[in-house]
Amino acid sequence: MAKERHGKSKVKSGSKDNGGKKPFNKKKSFEGKKPFDGKKSSDGERSFEGKKPFDGKKPNYRKKSTAPKAKSSSNPNEIRLNKYISNSGICSRREADMHISIGSVTVNGKVITEMGYKVQLNDEVRFDGRIINPEKIEYVLLNKPKGFLVTTKDEKDRKTVMDLVATATKSRIVPVGRLERQSTGLLLFTNDGELARKLTDPSQRVRKIYHVELDRNISQADFNKIKDGVNIRGNVFEVDEISWIHGASKREVGIKVSSGSNGLVKAIFEHLSYTVARLDRVLFAGLTKKDLPRSNWRHLTAQEVINLKNL
Numbered sequence: 001m002a003k004e005r006h007g008k009s010k011v012k013s014g015s016k017d018n019g020g021k022k023p024f025n026k027k028k029s030f031e032g033k034k035p036f037d038g039k040k041s042s043d044g045e046r047s048f049e050g051k052k053p054f055d056g057k058k059p060n061y062r063k064k065s066t067a068p069k070a071k072s073s074s075n076p077n078e079i080r081l082n083k084y085i086s087n088s089g090i091c092s093r094r095e096a097d098m099h100i101s102i103g104s105v106t107v108n109g110k111v112i113t114e115m116g117y118k119v120q121l122n123d124e125v126r127f128d129g130r131i132i133n134p135e136k137i138e139y140v141l142l143n144k145p146k147g148f149l150v151t152t153k154d155e156k157d158r159k160t161v162m163d164l165v166a167t168a169t170k171s172r173i174v175p176v177g178r179l180e181r182q183s184t185g186l187l188l189f190t191n192d193g194e195l196a197r198k199l200t201d202p203s204q205r206v207r208k209i210y211h212v213e214l215d216r217n218i219s220q221a222d223f224n225k226i227k228d229g230v231n232i233r234g235n236v237f238e239v240d241e242i243s244w245i246h247g248a249s250k251r252e253v254g255i256k257v258s259s260g261s262n263g264l265v266k267a268i269f270e271h272l273s274y275t276v277a278r279l280d281r282v283l284f285a286g287l288t289k290k291d292l293p294r295s296n297w298r299h300l301t302a303q304e305v306i307n308l309k310n311l
Contacts, residue, residue, distance in 0.1 A: 081100060081105065081118065084119055084134045085099070085125075100112060100114075100117070101113055107125050108123055135191055138299070139190045139304070140169065140188070140190070141298055143296055144161060144179055145164075145184055145294050146182050146184055148181065164297065165297050173189040173190055174190070175188070176196045176199050177199065177200050180279070183280070185282055185289065186287060187284075199285055208281060209281070209282050210254070210281050211252065211282050212252065212253050213252045213278035214276060214277060216251060216274065217249065225272065226242050227239070232267065232271050237268055240256040240257055242256075286304075
């Protein structure tokens with residue numbers, strides 16, 4: 001008996017003799033079988049008809065929000081008033097709502113206290129009486145060449161100064177004042193409406209200097225007439241100062257004015273029977289052409305902006 005016992009093949013530890021049957025596979029095979037279709041079984045168990053079969057993923061018990069989604073504005077030129085104020089750099093949107101509620105903000109002259117009020121980008125918005133702008137305030141100085149119109153758009157598709165400063169900023173800047181198409185020199189661009197109005201207000205007497213080249217030498221008598229004031233159709237036009245250009249011919253003079261435009265300077269010489277061959281603005285409100293070649297532009301420094309606002 002002992003020999004027979006020792007002659008038997010040993011079964012590995014942990015295994016069972018299945019009597020010739022296939023070993024149990026932990027992974028059940030459902031190959032060829034139809035997935036559960038949710039219909040009642042013969043023993044009357046609960047039906048899951050209409051429900052998705054279990055896919056092994058954990059269920060999400062979070063409740064879906066039933067609140068309607070806020071619709072985005074379809075008008076790209078429209079913006080919420082609190083965002084408009086926040087973009088201008090005055091305060092946060094939350095603080096802007098507080099200022100709106102107490103009546104600190106006006107739109108086109110009307111006090112607005114409504115939360116969520118929307119404005120157009122071209123509306124006049126004032127905060128505590130001061131005009132604000134939702135874009136970054138920019139100040140760009142151009143040394144204008146000949147042949148460019150000083151306008152933001154031309155119906156005849158001619159060249160404008162906006163073509164020259166197209167890459168200066170993404171903000172919508174406009175020229176301050178005017179220069180004739182064939183005139184050259186300094187031209188300021190900004191989206192600071194308050195400063196632009198100040199610099200073009202005749203009562204502010206903003207100083208400008210023009211380098212004028214004529215078709216012929218100017219006589220001493222005409223030089224003195226301009227210095228004393230020229231009467232044109234009953235109106236006396238005066239300049240602050242007139243001087244010869246050092247080292248140049250008598251055809252060239254410098255004219256300083258603090259009222260009027262380059263059109264006035266041209267009108268004075270044409271009244272005295274001279275033709276203006278070249279008119280170049282070399283100084284505007286304390287800004288000069290130093291290190292600014294023709295057709296080039298630059299941003300004003302912080303100190304230059306302060307100087308303009310303190311004029």
